[in-house]
Amino acid sequence: xxxxxxxxxxxxxxxxxxxxRDGLITKPQYSNLTQxxxxxxxxxxxxTTDYAPFLQNEPSPISTSTLSARCTDALVAEFQYLQQNSxxxxxxxxxxxxxxxMIDNVVLLITGTLHERDTHxxxxxxxxxxxxxTMPALxxxxxxxxxxxxxxxxxxxxxxxxxxxxxxxxxxxxxEIIRNTLYKAYLExxxxxxxxxxxxxxxxxxxxxxxxxxxxTVNITINSFGTELSKDDRSKLYPRLGNMYPEAQTRxxxxxxxxxxxxxxxxxxEYKTMLLGVNLNAxxxxxxxxxxxxxxxxxxxxxxxxxxxxxxxxxxxxxxAWLRLKEQEIRNIVWVAECISQQQKDxxxxxxxxx
Amino acid sequence: xxEHRTDRQNIDDFMLELFDNIAEYRSIREESxxxxxxxxxxxxxxxxxxxxxxxxxxxxxxxxxxxxxxAVCENSCEVVGGIYRRDIREIAGPDGSSxxxxxxxxxxxxxxxxxxxxxxxxxxxxxxxxxxxxPLLWFGMLVPPKLKEAQGGFAASLDHFxxxxxxxxxxxLKQDAIKQSxxxxxx
Numbered sequence: 433x434x435x436x437x438x439x440x441x442x443x444x445x446x447x448x449x450x451x452x453r454d455g456l457i458t459k460p461q462y463s464n465l466t467q468x469x470x471x472x473x474x475x476x477x478x479x480t481t482d483y484a485p486f487l488q489n490e491p492s493p494i495s496t497s498t499l500s501a502r503c504t505d506a507l508v509a510e511f512q513y514l515q516q517n518s519x520x521x522x523x524x525x526x527x528x529x530x531x532x533x534m535i536d537n538v539v540l541l542i543t544g545t546l547h548e549r550d551t552h553x554x555x556x557x558x559x560x561x562x563x564x565x566t567m568p569a570l571x572x573x574x575x576x577x578x579x580x581x582x583x584x585x586x587x588x589x590x591x592x593x594x595x596x597x598x599x600x601x602x603x604x605x606x607x608e609i610i611r612n613t614l615y616k617a618y619l620e621x622x623x624x625x626x627x628x629x630x631x632x633x634x635x636x637x638x639x640x641x642x643x644x645x646x647x648x649t650v651n652i653t654i655n656s657f658g659t660e661l662s663k664d665d666r667s668k669l670y671p672r673l674g675n676m677y678p679e680a681q682t683r684x685x686x687x688x689x690x691x692x693x694x695x696x697x698x699x700x701x702e703y704k705t706m707l708l709g710v711n712l713n714a715x716x717x718x719x720x721x722x723x724x725x726x727x728x729x730x731x732x733x734x735x736x737x738x739x740x741x742x743x744x745x746x747x748x749x750x751x752x753a754w755l756r757l758k759e760q761e762i763r764n765i766v767w768v769a770e771c772i773s774q775q776q777k778d779x780x781x782x783x784x785x786x787x
Numbered sequence: 788x789x790e791h792r793t794d795r796q797n798i799d800d801f802m803l804e805l806f807d808n809i810a811e812y813r814s815i816r817e818e819s820x821x822x823x824x825x826x827x828x829x830x831x832x833x834x835x836x837x838x839x840x841x842x843x844x845x846x847x848x849x850x851x852x853x854x855x856x857x858a859v860c861e862n863s864c865e866v867v868g869g870i871y872r873r874d875i876r877e878i879a880g881p882d883g884s885s886x887x888x889x890x891x892x893x894x895x896x897x898x899x900x901x902x903x904x905x906x907x908x909x910x911x912x913x914x915x916x917x918x919x920x921x922p923l924l925w926f927g928m929l930v931p932p933k934l935k936e937a938q939g940g941f942a943a944s945l946d947h948f949x950x951x952x953x954x955x956x957x958x959x960l961k962q963d964a965i966k967q968s969x970x971x972x973x974x
Contacts, residue, residue, distance in 0.1 A: 547848035608928035655929035770831040
């Protein structure tokens with residue numbers, strides 16, 4: 433029965449986000465982009481996309497970092513339009529999406545303060561979607577207790593700090609633990625919220641968030657090889673959801689190399705299919721025809737899940753799915769730009785196609 | 788007559804050495820070009836993996852110090868060798884593919900040049916670095932493996948650049964010597 437009333441509250445915004453989805457770059461457009469010889473050519477081709485208003489005033493030659501920043505501005509503008517025109521329950525759902533960016537901003541500011549960077553510069557580099565009022569005060573904190581008592585207690589992330597308070601000084605290791613612990617708590621909280629939203633949001637978002645959790649588990653495992661992070665600490669960073677929770681996570685917490693990771697993943701049917709033909713040591717694969725890396729496979733799977741979200745109506749998952757597809761599109765554009773600027777034309781087709 | 792023969796012989800010798808230097812220069816240049824190209828590509832892959840916001844100059848430390856510098860002879864402005872604040876083999880990659888950074892790596896020609904330099908600084912600090920000295924940690928503890936490979940590639944290229952600078956200097960000296968010898972012959 434909820435579907436009957438969904439359009440009254442959210443019909444307009446669902447229409448808007450589906451319009452945004454239709455503006456994503458298609459395969460023929462990607463084909464034009466990959467044939468560009470220079471960054472100016474690329475900028476000219478992007479003039480026919482939704483990024484045109486944000487790129488037209490950039491002086492030539494445009495750098496890849498500027499291109500990434502302007503494309504992100506386009507994404508932010510569209511997302512903020514949704515936020516400004518939303519009411520409950522969409523406003524709460526969109527707010528939950530911004531918590532991930534808030535965590536990134538908190539970590540950016542703490543890390544920058546540790547490295548004695550200028551506060552004003554750091555604030556300008558924060559993600560606009562993750563801004564909150566007390567964020568500028570983060571720069572004065574030197575311990576986790578200070579961080580919580582001074583700043584975070586009044587922020588939307590306060591509830592996620594419970595598991596971080598055992599850390600004392602803010603050093604590189606503790607900051608990384610804080611970052612992943614916050615994100616773990618956020619992912620679990622977001623998952624519970626989505627389940628409480630009822631069907632069809634619950635089923636669509638549970639599949640997406642379970643996959644996100646599994647991917648984080650694998651990435652944390654792989655990136656922790658050869659670092660000071662102990663195996664016990666590693667296991668504490670895994671989100672408590674996903675297909676790999678709890679059995680595979682217990683085993684992944686003990687592994688030491690990529691072969692062991694692959695052996696564990698192959699025991700799950702959804703990941704066994706994904707691992708077929710994957711070269712764990714491949715640098716990058718993708719449509720270009722080279723061997724696929726595990727990361728490429730994760731990107732492809734994520735795109736498939738987010739595209740599927742648009743197959744149903746009257747649910748909140750389309751907003752999350754659109755945002756992730758847009759981010760993948762920006763990743764693709766910047767990848768093409770990097771290949772053009774580095775004269776790596778043989779790798780230029782190693783992006784993850786969406787439509 | 789014998790003087791002319793000596794001058795001509797010197798010219799021949801210098802020419803042969805010059806050609807050897809040119810061949811070595813081209814070989815090292817190609818090698819370092821390929822290594823740098825791969826390192827920049829690895830950096831692009833790491834940015835794609837971790838996010839373009841996370842691996843960017845925004846996270847550089849304000850107290851950044853070079854992990855390696857180059858010793859230059861004050862008198863002759865020749866590049867003598869590299870001075871490493873930390874063991875470069877730690878960051879060269881899993882196969883330890885970096886070139887040896889000890890004094891043994893300096894060849895006889897560099898030894899000869901450095902001996903003529905009275906104030907050369909050939910100190911070497913090969914101590915284990917503290918974790919906070921590693922620039923990789925600016926981007927977090929759990930960085931993508933590709934970023935570590937990129938760092939290794941850039942670090943391993945330093946020895947190539949030092950050798951290229953030395954060869955360029957050597958070629959310049961040879962060219963000057965050939966010119967002088969030709970002038971002596973003409974005279």
